[in-house]
Amino acid sequence: MTVKRYIRKGIPLEHRARVWMGVSGAQARMERNPGYYHRLLQGERNDSLEEAIRTDMNRTFPDNVKFRKSADPCLQKTLYNVLLAYGHHNRGVGYCQGMNFIAGYLILITKNEEESFWLLDALVGRILPDYYSPEMLGLKTDQEVLGELVRTKLPAVAALMDGHGVLWTLVVSRWFICLFVDILPVETVLRIWDCLFNEGSKIIFRVALTLIKQHQAFILEATSFADICEKFKEITKGSFVTECHTFMQVSVWVCSACALLCCSTCLAGEVTVLALPSCPPGKAPVPAFPLGLCLSWGPSPCTVSSPFQAHPLLEPKACRQMRGGHLPGVQWLLPLLLCHQPWSGLPQGGQGPVPMGRPIGVVQVHRDGSIKGTSTHLV
Incomplete structure (x- = not known):
């Protein structure tokens, strides 16, 4: 075991x-x-x-x-x-x-x-990086990810939220900020934290999804904005959350599909393609790099950037060998794979090669994972 x-x-x-x-x-x-x-x-x-x-x-x-x-x-x-x-x-x-x-x-x-x-x-x-920073970017991102997971697994709940204009931050922010302290029973919180310290933040999503999934019918009875908010308070009470062993078993098995969720489910929009240096002879291809990392290959350094935030739930198993637990997301890998070629030869409005790290195009990424076209624009 x-x-x-x-x-x-x-x-x-x-x-x-x-x-x-x-x-x-x-x-x-x-x-x-x-x-x-x-x-x-x-x-x-x-x-x-x-x-x-x-x-x-x-x-x-x-x-x-x-x-x-x-x-x-x-x-x-x-x-x-x-x-x-x-x-x-x-x-x-x-x-x-x-x-x-x-x-x-x-x-x-x-x-x-x-x-x-x-x-x-x-x-x-x-x-939980950036959960408690002044901008709380990590917290905001994870709440948005939860919303996308609910949209995928529990579309009726997502439709109810959208229909009444309820933002996820209004109903789950305390779950994330307090890590369920003073929200769920003490022993249940401790069991969640056991997994949190060992497995990372994915347990927060599993617990949140379990609460929503197990009470889906109850939530769908809501008929107003205030009613929805009250329902989300009520689902953290009762025998289901008190029986911590059963609750944790359900959170692992019912939500196991979350860990396997393809990142493309939560990626929809445009990825900026950068001019990256081509792979030097004899060197391995560029792996997935985190945002903001400076690459030194080529005539000048370039910085990897993407509009998408990385999140452990969105990572393929193939990427899990890097950064000692802080795993790179596909959203880091995708732009590199798409533009890891000698783009530096592309003319820039008659000015010569595009400098490394400059955006040279936009790739349309669809929710089904397909890439159905690119628009190249010189900048």
Whole structure:
């Protein structure tokens, strides 16, 4: 039986912190950076960061006696330290509402400040990048991906949402931001997090789709904008989500097709074709590169760009050997495959070759995966 199957069956509470630290890479990072956490706490003051964190202290698990000021010891101080250290560590994120609930859960499980910090770093910095940045691009992208998955698997629900003008962010943003904390029962959340630390963000989609699929008939009873929003609140309650083992089994099997979903289902539109250098003799073809990576082949560097965001759900198995878990999406690979040829010989309005990295055309990508034409325009 694989580690994945063991973890999906639920990690015993007494081993949960150690397993999370191991499978997420947090343990290795902590060991490579001895004393780093405590140095962060002793760093330069940041009044705006400290005030933002203090504002949310009393809002974090107000019904949990361990987080009350009267508790001894009071976990509010531990929570404050973890969030402050992370704000200093990741200045691009600082502190964002929702992180307090995540850090609070980590503290309750690990009972260790430093381990909670490194697990928070694993989640915010690597597993869920850009969920908590000021622009929240990762969060917005994943909500859009969920909408496309629902459109593919549960078209009646998607039609209902569209018909009443309900945006997905209105009904599922807390699911993503809080990782189901204070939304689903505690033990169910912990089982979800077991998989999250080991398998990555795809578990969030599986859980979200399971909730929607299992309550599809109930959701379709909605007759108004407000009614839809209320239905989505109701589906996170009841015996189905309380029976965490059954719930997790259903989320794996009912939604297993999500992992196999062809990326072209969620790709519809235009991919900009870039002028990329041709493969030098004796070298392997250009593999899938992440957005923004500078390539050095050819007379001048060029930068890979695409209007599509990468997402782990949208990746073919053939691409899964790269970047140590941060997997490249087909949307990175596709433009490279389409224009990995000596485009540099193409004239640019009588000006000579197109410089490397400049857009030279647009490829129409259809939802069925076909490419039904290109329009080349010189720029």
